[in-house]
Structures are given as structure tokens and as C-alpha cells.
Amino acid sequence: MVKVGIAGASGYTGLELIRLLVKHPEAQITALTSETYQGQRVADVFPSLAGSIDRDFSSLDPSAAEDCDILFLALPHTTAMNLVPGFLKGNCRVIDLSADFRLKSPQVFETWYSVPHNQRETLSQAVYGLPELHREQIRKARLIANPGCYPTSVILALAPLMTTDWVDLGSIVADSKSGVSGAGRKPSLTTQFAECNEAVSAYGLATHRHTPEIEQEISTLAGREVCITFSPHLMPMTRGLLSTVYINLVRDLTLGELDRYYREIYKNEPFVRILNPGAFANTHYVAHSNYCDIGLQIDVRNRRIILTSAIDNLVKGAAGQAVQNMNLMLGIDETTGLDSPGLFP
Amino acid sequence: MVKVGIAGASGYTGLELIRLLVKHPEAQITALTSETYQGQRVADVFPSLAGSIDRDFSSLDPSAAEDCDILFLALPHTTAMNLVPGFLKGNCRVIDLSADFRLKSPQVFETWYSVPHNQRETLSQAVYGLPELHREQIRKARLIANPGCYPTSVILALAPLMTTDWVDLGSIVADSKSGVSGAGRKPSLTTQFAECNEAVSAYGLATHRHTPEIEQEISTLAGREVCITFSPHLMPMTRGLLSTVYINLVRDLTLGELDRYYREIYKNEPFVRILNPGAFANTHYVAHSNYCDIGLQIDVRNRRIILTSAIDNLVKGAAGQAVQNMNLMLGIDETTGLDSPGLFP
Amino acid sequence: MVKVGIAGASGYTGLELIRLLVKHPEAQITALTSETYQGQRVADVFPSLAGSIDRDFSSLDPSAAEDCDILFLALPHTTAMNLVPGFLKGNCRVIDLSADFRLKSPQVFETWYSVPHNQRETLSQAVYGLPELHREQIRKARLIANPGCYPTSVILALAPLMTTDWVDLGSIVADSKSGVSGAGRKPSLTTQFAECNEAVSAYGLATHRHTPEIEQEISTLAGREVCITFSPHLMPMTRGLLSTVYINLVRDLTLGELDRYYREIYKNEPFVRILNPGAFANTHYVAHSNYCDIGLQIDVRNRRIILTSAIDNLVKGAAGQAVQNMNLMLGIDETTGLDSPGLFP
């Protein structure tokens, strides 16, 4: 059994990691930290876990990594940054679910996050933890930068097209719709029930921090710099994230060709499902699962591809992907502990 | 008092018309038809209206228009088509909330609705009932084709740009998100609570029938044929419709310039609210009201305008706009009976 | 025009008061206070009100009442207590929506609210503002203690039975279900969307502070002390409150007799609707309205009456009832500004 710890275990991402790891056949939870709930029983804070785990939350201290083979960090952005080098000193490997090590360029990080990146050496070792793109590097990594939820859905939708010459790379628009759990568990006015129920709204248009993360990955695939318009929206539901992605064709292409191409690209991916032609992605079908469903359409009149990509923001968009990365790092079956179907209804 | 009738009064659009008209100071409801509920008391079918109306639903017959000054038709598509010429024979004026008289071209109608338009003469008299574009014609019209909900939100967002030379008219993408009431009151699997709760999904991508309606109006404004990609999505909420509209700039433009321009264009419009720069539209703030809120943003990195446009699909997207049209036809204040603020929370 | 002020105008109750009063034909808002938003435009804080009001929020100061004929207090419990005597010194009348003046007995107040009541003289002048019970006193009152949302629904359901000898007064159970807006606008973990969506839960069983308020009013009607079990529950919806109330019969009674009796009792009440026999109350039909719908049933096998009582917690349960009280105090039609039907769907 591998010993795993979760730092910041009382947020929604941390909680989802607990849920997945308590049933994981190869992992044993040895540490759960929470500043808010230190000293309290996990099952008292989260009654959903009663019967599944019998531990207390502890405070995060620098030695947290000593007793772990794998340490998951579900901490606020910029908190993880300065802790990771210390955690990596021993034998522990780290999967960081914050944004701190996702962007390869410290300059790009500073531009979008408004603070300098002061752990550049560690940054250079981090692997962007999207298994569909970086599986081999993930296996050998000591530090994984687990992708954001929006980037996971958008990159998986776009990746196959980035290596073709079928599309206009300057025309990409990603219009994403996320459930409220993506905003985290810290109480705020904007995530109060009465504020966001019966409400669909846009936020962070053209300025959201997940933009450079998407651009970094698709630019690498395309072999040149690609800029996109990324538009997040808040939906009145707890979980689920749907991205509708638009990109102009520069040649004629049939839906059948597109469908065959995507199926070929993703044929060995256990968690990517290409929908039947004519079907569009629906967050309901991936709820609580690690799947990413991708739907394909061509707007023939406008010579434009329309991709729909649905994930559960807390699973494939966060904790599930982190466990998938752990499985790869441990050399075990990538789907271990992650084989739940989507929960519908 | 003007005598008004509603044919098809037991669907959500019909019900919303009743709600608005029972409190309208200049209108008196003289007929409410419903094939499903004929002979039943309105307040027994809709207990929300108990105390507000004391009438029965009747069956629709060809003489329905005889006792009305204004007849609202909230009937299924293609049902209205053949009834309207008869209704117009007397003095009654008709506001048709179906799609049957919205498209000026019978060929375009047949292409998108898969049936021929067999009332071409009547069609030629119909006025597209978007007051912000066709106010003067509406005042004099005998037949109003009340706009669809999606077109209302998209056209109001795009209209000001159509008469400029700032944008690439071939680059328009409208990504729209609608509440479930837009699908009507007829029971179906896709609108069952357990199917669409906690679900965000796309449907009708590149094929939805509201596309030609949008294109007709913005092409007229632009003075040339404009094609758009229109993508409807279903949201887990009852009411509200948000359109996020993308269009490429062909010159530099600041957000301040854009804001001033939109405010100038809409300065006399009682139901269009331009949001503060930096604010994006939210369906919650227009709920149950006749407002259309428009938010403006420029994606400078990509030289692209992003418009957000929110309405209540049953009010400004249907019944409220129909009453606004009625007010214009009657020569009374356009806001009569429609001055409710958005209902938040 | 009567000059009205609202202290604490940026909570949900205050906001609902604004919504109702901006359209009230006899009232003119002259002051809106909010410590959180002082100096900000109301429509910037609540974009739903743009176009309906053009004012700023101000800070609450002791002279707030000087320029008002009626002052509504939507302040936290125990804050209102010490402010009211000062407000009453001039000609202003006060409608307090907190619990501070609802309980006639300072001892009972202290027992349930854990603080002493230190304005006993003012307390003795307060009138409990449930028009269906205390209409004549309300007309003449200078200080109204506006009822709580739960008590409004439970008292209106039970009141007619309290003056009969049909029931066992020791057997009353009120099981109430409320939407989340009843918990107020202050961010908290329990009212976060992701916590209370898809969740039905009980809270405050046998200990909720609305219990003595209900008992006070029904005991007065019964002419003897009546104790009840009151159980509040939190529902995954924004607005609406349903109480299901159980009381044992001590004689045989038919549903027809019960129905006729309730209709007789409430025949002149503009905001109480007795549902058809066999119909049960549904919060959806009273949404955004000032109605209280009451459904009647008899469990013949158990000789038990089951009452269902639905209100909108922010309207008849708070702001709407406060305006109803204001109308009575002003000697104008009780329904002025409150005649909206329930908003369905």
C-alpha cells in the first residue's frame, strides 16, 4: 500500500480526493491537513464519510511529506509554491492541484497571477499532469502540476486539431459553463445559494487565469503560439463543466472524417469518450466520474467546427485526474479507483 | 379598455400573457382558449392566478377574433399559419408568438421548418415585432410576428455593431444558454426534472431554427447577407436566457468607446440596460422583467468583442415583448403593465 | 405621497421592500441605509433595480426617522431593539421586521433569545403585525412587530381551529420547509450553493426561536396556553415556505365541514386562499406574491387534521406583509402595491 497525504483536505477538491482515495485499493491515507478543522474528526466535518474513514484533520507542517509516498496539495494558489521545494527534499512525490506550477514561463505566471514566481528551479521540474498529453513524463515525475478544470475540458477538445492543418488557429473561442463547486468551499456572496440559483452569468471574460494554461498546451502541440478567447460562465448546478469550442476550418471536412479522426486519436484513452455523431456533450452523463465526453459538429454554412466537451469539474477537472496521475506514477493500472460510470440521474 | 384574447393560453407563454394582462390597466381579457383545459376554470388549472382572474378556458374556434381588439396566438408552430388570415378579416389585430410569420422569405422558412409556407400574402404584411428595430412599423401593423427568445437576446446585442465598419461580419458566434421553460409545457423526457437538473448540455448546434431569424434581422441592418454560428444550450433553471456573442474587430477599439456607442444607440430604449463597463450580464437580474441587459467586453489580445445579453425568455423573450408590441399598436405608453424590476433573488 | 425609509435595505428582506415600494403608488422612498454599501448606488449593488430607482445607500444614523412617515427596520435581531425608542420620538411610525418586539413577554424573549429585553415600555406598545388577526390594532399602531415567516404560515393555518372545541390542543406538530433566502444574505457555509443544493435537511428541531411566537398567537386565540412542536427544514430552492401542520380531532369532522368553516373564516381576507378540497399547498403558486394558500385534509383513519400552508417567505413572510401593514396604517386599500398573482412557473 502506498502512503498518501492530502494537504488542504477540507475544501471540495480535498474532500473529493478523500472520497476517491478511501476506496482506492493501492492507497492508504496517512495524513489529512486542514487549518480550519484541525483536531476534528473527518466524519464529523463531512458526515458523508462516516463509516469510510476514521481519522482527524491535522495542521499542515513542513514535515507533512515525510511519512507520505505521495502528497496531494489542495491549497490556495501561491500557498503551494513555497512549500513544494521542502516537500520534495525526501522521497515524497507531490501532486499539486493549485496553479502554481502549471505555467512553464515565470513571466507568463506573473502576468496572469500578479505575483512573481519565486521557485523557478522547482518549476522547471514540474510536469503538466494531463495524462492524454504527457503520460510518459508523468510516470517519471516527482512534481505534477495538476491541470485546471477549464483547461482539461478545452485542451482535450482541441488537442487533436492542433497537429492538423485543417483549422485557423487564430479563430478559437472557448465558451465554458461551470457548476458552482468550481469556486471552492470558502463562503462568499457570489456562491450563496440565493445568489446563483436560477442564474446564469458570465465572469472573467477575456481575463480568466486559465487562459494561459490552455494556450501553453495547445501552442506546444501546434508548434507555434496560439491565442484563444476563453469565456467562463457560472451555472446553477453543483458539479459539471461544459466547454463549447469554436474553430474555423480552412478546408472542407465532413463530420464523418472528423469523427473517425477523433476516435483514432483517442482510441486508447480510458477516460475520453467520443460521442456518437449528432450527439452533444452533457455534464449529467459524466457526473462524479473521471470521463471527458467530447461531441463533434461541423457548421457547414460557416465552415466552423463546434466541439462540446463535458467533465465533472471535481473529478476529471481536479481530484480524479490527480488520482489518475498518481496511478501513472505508481506504475499501476491508470483506471484504478476511477472506474465509476457517470452517475445519472 | 381594449378587449384581448389569447389562443393557446395554457402553455407557459400563454400563462405569462395572462399574468401580464390581468394587471394591465388598459386591457381586458375576453377570451382564453386551451384545447387541453377547455371548460375548466383558469384558476383551477393555474392556482397561482386564483384571485386574479375568474374565467374558464374555451375551445379555439374561427370566430375567436370577433370579440377581440387584439388576439395573441400562443400556438404551436405551423398551427397559427392557417388561422391568421381568417382572424385578420375583421377589425382584430393579431400578435403571433409562433415562428410562422417571422421569416420574410417563404423559401428560407421551408428550408428550416421543412414545410412550405402557404400564406404568402399574409406573410408579406407581417411586421417583425422587435420594438427596438421596428417601432414605427409595429404601431401601424395588423399582424405582428413576435420574435423568438434567442433572436431577441442576440439581435439586441449585435444590432448596434451591424451598422458600423468595425467588425468582421463573417466571424459571429452566438453561444446561448436558456432555462428549461423555453421548451414549453408539453411533458417530454428531455425536460423532466431528473433529466435536466444538474445538467448543462448543448443541442441543435448549427441547425437550430432561430438561426435564420437572427440572420434576417442583422443582415437587414448590415445591408448584406450575414451568416452566424448559433449554439443553444439547456440550463438547469426555469427562466432566463443568456447569449454570449463573439465578433472580431477589424480595427482597434477601446471598451470606453464601445460603451459610449452602445449607450448612445440605446439611450431612449426603456427596456435595454447597458451594464457598467466590466460587468457581465446575469439572467438573475432580469428575471420576470421585460429588460434586456447587455454587457460589453473587448478581448484585446484577440481583437474580439464579447457581448453578453440576458433576458427572461418568457417576458422579453415572449409574452412581455408581445405586450410591448400591443402597447405600441394601441398608442399607449410602451412600458404600460411592464414596469416591474427584475425579481432578485 | 408617504415618505418611507428602509434601514438595513441591502439584505434580502430590505431588497424585497425596495422592490415592492418602488412600484407602490402611495409611497416614496426617502432613505435606504446599508452599512455594507453606504455611498454606493442601489442599482450598482442590485442591478435588478436599474431603471427602477436612482438613489444611494446611506449609513444608518439616529435621525433616520426624521424625514420618514414610515420607517421599515430590516436589521439583525437585537439591533433594532435599542434604536426603536429613538425613532418613535417624532412622528414616524415604525415597522420592525426583526423579532425584537414580537414576543409580549420579556421573560419569554430572554428564554429563547438569550439576551434580556431592555425596552419593555416600547415593547408594551408594539402590535403583532398579522393583519388577519390584528387588523384594527395595526391601523392605529405606532410600532409594528412584523411576524416571522414560519409563524405567518403556521398561525394562518391553525388560527381558525383555535377557537373551536374540535381539536386536541396538546397534539400540534408543525413541520415547515423553507427556501434558502430565509437565512438571509450574509455569506455562510450552510447557505453556499454547493452545500444546500440537492439537499433537504432539518435544523433547530424543538429549539427554533419562532416557536414561542407561534405559541403566543395561538394561545391568545385559544384562551389557554398551547405548546407546539415546531420543526424547520431547509429546502434547495430560493423562495417559498410550506408548513404541514398536524392536529388531532376530538370529534368526527368531514372535509366538507372543515372546508366550509375555513372559507367562512377567511372570506374577507384578500391574501388567504383556501384551496379546493383535495388540493394541497405548493410554494410555486404563491411565489413572489403576498398570498397564503391553505390546503385542508382529514386523515380519517387517525382522526387527525392535516393543514398545508404556503407563502413566499420574503413577501407574505416578510416584506409583503410589512407593506400590507403599512397600507393599513395609512388607511389605504390593504392590497395596494401587493396585487401581483403568484409567479408560475
Add this chain to the structure above:
Amino acid sequence: MVKVGIAGASGYTGLELIRLLVKHPEAQITALTSETYQGQRVADVFPSLAGSIDRDFSSLDPSAAEDCDILFLALPHTTAMNLVPGFLKGNCRVIDLSADFRLKSPQVFETWYSVPHNQRETLSQAVYGLPELHREQIRKARLIANPGCYPTSVILALAPLMTTDWVDLGSIVADSKSGVSGAGRKPSLTTQFAECNEAVSAYGLATHRHTPEIEQEISTLAGREVCITFSPHLMPMTRGLLSTVYINLVRDLTLGELDRYYREIYKNEPFVRILNPGAFANTHYVAHSNYCDIGLQIDVRNRRIILTSAIDNLVKGAAGQAVQNMNLMLGIDETTGLDSPGLFP
């Protein structure tokens, strides 16, 4: 591997059985019937299951049981009744999720279901499948009548008290709140999203068919006939069922005593969790799990016990309990395939 079939596999209960059984380590699905979808791939009908199952729906025929060790029936009430005797002729054992074999008395069945029970001999062999009460009989049974969702929550809450002399058995009121999925997947107006969203309503008060089922089981425990008032309510959520149960004490009892007693009674039950004193049940914490959470409270002023009992209506209230019964019948660990924690948020 045990061969299992599901008749009526395309309703919500059938779908939930598929979800649980595809991951069950001891079961192999060999037949899935659906009249609506026969001949279609399961994953085309339910995209959530893509990647988890590769089968078609078939039509139900009398030989359905021949190739199964265990046959689950998720058919409409009264359909199962006449099919079961045939299915039992071979070696197959049957778990019927309808109400047809739950009531021991054919007379009681006829009274509440309005049709005669015409399979009395088979009825006499059926075991009521609530493991907490009938575990030993279930192990040996050939026909299980799987309990209703409401009865499961109410019986588990009340059972411990039925064998004491602490309570007044004539005073029981069960006020239950269910998510919409409990009404099944067949489209109907009452379960349309726009009808039941933002709506809490009562239905079937004093007449619901689950009443005699509850009474049968608690009467058996009490050793005398017990009648209850049972009140179901519909909640705006997909899954989850909370019952709040009231019963008068006939002696003094502390919450501590009650807590110790319930913990003792349920100490070996893998799926019953007694909440900490002062905590009340919340459907969110049992979502998608087989747990029943029970909260305890004493209303001292009224000498009344208040129990709260939460389950997932489709799991412990239907499919999960059926799998639990299957595990018992197979002699394997009762929790096999059912050990998921509650899914929160």
C-alpha cells in the same frame, strides 16, 4: 460469477441497478429488458454507462428467468404480480422492486391498490426485503419484496421504539420529503422541470400507498396494530428522501438514553448511521450511497421524540437495497458493491 437479469432496466430504478451491478465483483449482467428501448445499445440510451457496459436492451419474455440466477424486477405495479410465479418455476430467485408482494394481506393490498391480489400463494412465500429486520429470512428467500423508498426511511427510524413501552403508538406522524426521481422516468406534467423546480408541495396526504407497508412492519414489531399518519412531499431535487417522524413519549427520556439505545440496536448494521446527538439528517450526506442516516431529538417541552431519517431514494430506497438483498441471498458480504461513501457535494 452470478448471472443477473434486470426486467424494466430503463427506468431510474433499473438504471441504478445497472450502475451498481456493472461494478459488482460477484455479479454478471446477462439480461436487460426494456420495452421502450429494446434492440438499442444501453450506452446509447444512457451515455453515462458508455465504457461500463456493452449490451443491448431486449424485450421481456417469459423465459427471461431461465438464464439468470437472480432476476430483478423493476416493473410497474401490478405488472410484476402475474409474471413472478412463472419466473420462480426454475432455479431463478426474484427480487421484485414493485409493491406487488410487499403487503402480506391480500385484503390490505386490494384496499390500497384498488385491484385484487391474484397470486396469493406466491405472496405467502415473499419476504419483505429490509435486511435490518428480516436478514435471516432474506438469506433463504426465493422471492424478495424490495421495500418502498418512504417505508425504508420511516421503518428504520421507528423500528427501535416499537419494541419499547416508552411511546404512544397512536401518536405517530411521518412527514416525508422526496426528490423527484422517486416519481420515475415516465414523462408527466408534475415532474417537468419548470413545474417542480422552485416548488415544495405536499401530495397524497393520508392516502399514499406506502402507508400500509409502514404499518405492516411496525405493527409486527410492536405486536399490535399501529396506524400512522404519513405525508409525502415533493422536493426540488433529483435524489434524496428525508423523513421527519414524530412520536409522543409516555415517560421521561433523555437524549443521551435515546442515543445509546439506537446505537445499541444498530451497532452491527453496516448501512445505518446514528448521527451525533444534536445533528439532524441531511439527504446530501447519503447521496448515491446505501446509507440510512438517523438523527435523534427530544422535544422536552412536549414530551415528543423527533426522528430524522435520510436515504438516497434510488439506492437504499430501491436499487442499493435490492443489491444488499442479493448479497444476502448469495451468502456473500452484505456490503459488496455498496461501499461507496455519500457523494458530497
